Amino acid sequence: MGNAIIQALVRAIDILNCFEDAEELGVTEISNKIKLHKSTAFNIISTLEHCRYLEKNDTTGKYRLGIELFRMGTKVKYDLRKIVVPYLEKLLSQFKETANLVVRDGDYVIYLEKIESPHSMRISTAAGSRLPVNTTAVGKAILSGLPDNELQQIIDAIPLVKFTDYTICDQNILLENIKKVRISGYAEDFEELEIGLTCVAAPIFNHTGQAFAAISISGPTSRMQAEIRENMGKSLVEITQEISRTLGYKPSLKK
Amino acid sequence: MGNAIIQALVRAIDILNCFEDAEELGVTEISNKIKLHKSTAFNIISTLEHCRYLEKNDTTGKYRLGIELFRMGTKVKYDLRKIVVPYLEKLLSQFKETANLVVRDGDYVIYLEKIESPHSMRISTAAGSRLPVNTTAVGKAILSGLPDNELQQIIDAIPLVKFTDYTICDQNILLENIKKVRISGYAEDFEELEIGLTCVAAPIFNHTGQAFAAISISGPTSRMQAEIRENMGKSLVEITQEISRTLGYKPSLKK
DNA sequence: ATACGTTGTGCCATATTATAGAACGATGTA
DNA sequence: TACATCGTTCTATAATATGGCACAACGTAT
Numbered sequence: 349m350g351n352a353i354i355q356a357l358v359r360a361i362d363i364l365n366c367f368e369d370a371e372e373l374g375v376t377e378i379s380n381k382i383k384l385h386k387s388t389a390f391n392i393i394s395t396l397e398h399c400r401y402l403e404k405n406d407t408t409g410k411y412r413l414g415i416e417l418f419r420m421g422t423k424v425k426y427d428l429r430k431i432v433v434p435y436l437e438k439l440l441s442q443f444k445e446t447a448n449l450v451v452r453d454g455d456y457v458i459y460l461e462k463i464e465s466p467h468s469m470r471i472s473t474a475a476g477s478r479l480p481v482n483t484t485a486v487g488k489a490i491l492s493g494l495p496d497n498e499l500q501q502i503i504d505a506i507p508l509v510k511f512t513d514y515t516i517c518d519q520n521i522l523l524e525n526i527k528k529v530r531i532s533g534y535a536e537d538f539e540e541l542e543i544g545l546t547c548v549a550a551p552i553f554n555h556t557g558q559a560f561a562a563i564s565i566s567g568p569t570s571r572m573q574a575e576i577r578e579n580m581g582k583s584l585v586e587i588t589q590e591i592s593r594t595l596g597y598k599p600s601l602k603k
Numbered sequence: 604m605g606n607a608i609i610q611a612l613v614r615a616i617d618i619l620n621c622f623e624d625a626e627e628l629g630v631t632e633i634s635n636k637i638k639l640h641k642s643t644a645f646n647i648i649s650t651l652e653h654c655r656y657l658e659k660n661d662t663t664g665k666y667r668l669g670i671e672l673f674r675m676g677t678k679v680k681y682d683l684r685k686i687v688v689p690y691l692e693k694l695l696s697q698f699k700e701t702a703n704l705v706v707r708d709g710d711y712v713i714y715l716e717k718i719e720s721p722h723s724m725r726i727s728t729a730a731g732s733r734l735p736v737n738t739t740a741v742g743k744a745i746l747s748g749l750p751d752n753e754l755q756q757i758i759d760a761i762p763l764v765k766f767t768d769y770t771i772c773d774q775n776i777l778l779e780n781i782k783k784v785r786i787s788g789y790a791e792d793f794e795e796l797e798i799g800l801t802c803v804a805a806p807i808f809n810h811t812g813q814a815f816a817a818i819s820i821s822g823p824t825s826r827m828q829a830e831i832r833e834n835m836g837k838s839l840v841e842i843t844q845e846i847s848r849t850l851g852y853k854p855s856l857k858k
Numbered sequence: 859a860t861a862c863g864t865t866g867t868g869c870c871a872t873a874t875t876a877t878a879g880a881a882c883g884a885t886g887t888a
Numbered sequence: 889t890a891c892a893t894c895g896t897t898c899t900a901t902a903a904t905a906t907g908g909c910a911c912a913a914c915g916t917a918t
Contacts, residue, residue, distance in 0.1 A: 419733065
């Protein structure tokens with residue numbers, strides 16, 4: 349596994365990752381964070397600055413993520429996005445609530461796209477954000493579409509972090525919850541991530557039969573009554589089946 | 604100048620840059636493009652894949668930009684964005700046309716944000732795109748806010764690429780055009796980038812008195828009559844002056 | 859003012875690391 | 889069947905990053 353990996357590059361990416369929770373960092377701060385000699389860190393940082401992946405704030409002397417990283421980030425093409433966005437727009441016009449597309453990234457889900465009501469339109473600040481798979485409807489939807497061994501493996505691996513009083517922090521309850529999702533085809537999240545926020549989600553399968561993405565509708569709990577959620581669930585299942593078929597999924601294997 | 608630059612890292616970024624015009628590339632293709640031995644390229648590519656900055660398409664065997672690059676790209680914080688977006692929204696509601704925020708990146712401008720009419724709302728595909736400074740209203744706006752020597756330097760350096768019949772490809776005409784911008788305070792683009800597209804833009808100054816960004820309004824030529832453009836220009840100048848002051852600009856130096 | 863603890867930055871010999879050549883199996887083409 | 893071309897692995901050697909040391913600049917406390 350640990351072969352043919354260029355270390356200088358990995359270290360550079362480690363440095364970039366330091367900026368996940370901090371907006372601006374100095375050379376020494378970074379070198380402490382990832383246990384790298386100040387001089388080495390400086391060399392890498394200088395290189396990243398030279399390539400505009402980092403920028404120096406001349407007034408503070410510290411560094412921040414650079415414009416080139418932003419630019420290249422926008423170049424990442426997800427065919428999935430092109431395929432799914434029209435469906436999200438359809439969902440928005442149907443239910444007048446925010447529709448999301450997420451993909452699985454290991455033990456996390458990453459928001460790829462968010463179609464909101466016109467009121468708050470703009471580049472969504474949530475796009476690109478990352479959440480653990482157990483705390484969201486989309487996470488549970490994806491989990492429900494994984495084979496049992498992989499499902500168990502993830503649940504064993506991740507800490508069930510409590511976000512609200514309703515967050516499911518018990519493995520067995522989570523597993524039961526997911527079994528129900530497998531029957532109904534869609535997952536729900538009742539303020540498990542945030543008080544006042546309710547979500548409905550369904551998984552998207554690829555050609556190998558694995559759930560790797562999901563779409564959801566999210567809205568204030570007050571507007572998400574049982575009947576509406578059921579309609580949303582049905583629509584989501586219909587749509588994800590269509591998308592999965594587009595992606596080459598044949599609903600023959602594993603339920 | 605070329606000191607303390609880590610080459611493996613620069614090569615990795617060169618590889619990422621290969622994907623600007625191509626969505627999927629193979630190892631050999633990349634190694635040819637940047638004149639790197641296949642084996643070396645493979646090592647770097649493997650590392651980037653390991654870090655999820657590249658992804659392998661198992662069916663084609665080729666590589667594409669990865670989700671981690673997207674995710675980190677969204678982490679790039681531009682305070683500027685936070686400051687300017689409210690103004691863009693104000694412009695949109697006032698003129699009902701698309702409003703943009705760009706920053707200068709050497710001889711180019713990069714679109715940071717684009718606020719569009721509700722009709723086409725979503726993550727703008729144009730955000731992150733890069734255009735030469737001479738072909739756009741925003742580019743000319745920024746040029747007008749640079750000191751003469753720097754202005755001349757850029758104009759000498761860049762090729763004046765022809766996009767449409769109206770693109771300004773003559774240095775002298777471009778310079779005269781920019782002098783007019785300095786008087787009026789705002790720049791205009793009459794189908795110089797694209798037939799049917801007209802823009803009005805004004806520069807944003809930082810605390811050192813240099814123009815480093817600009818905002819613009821763009822719309823179909825048919826709706827952008829002289830009187831409207833004048834109103835837009837006035838609004839843009841007002842707004843950019845306010846933003847520049849927020850950023851610490853003191854309109855004392857250089858006109 | 860002086861002294862100290864930081865900071866970011868530059869230099870240089872050494873030891874670690876990436877490099878590029880050759881060769882592999884797999885796939886596609888003539 | 890034979891030939892190209894693909895991605896991938898291995899290895900010795902050559903090239904490179906490393907990290908110790910030192911410096912100037914800044915802020916803080918003596």
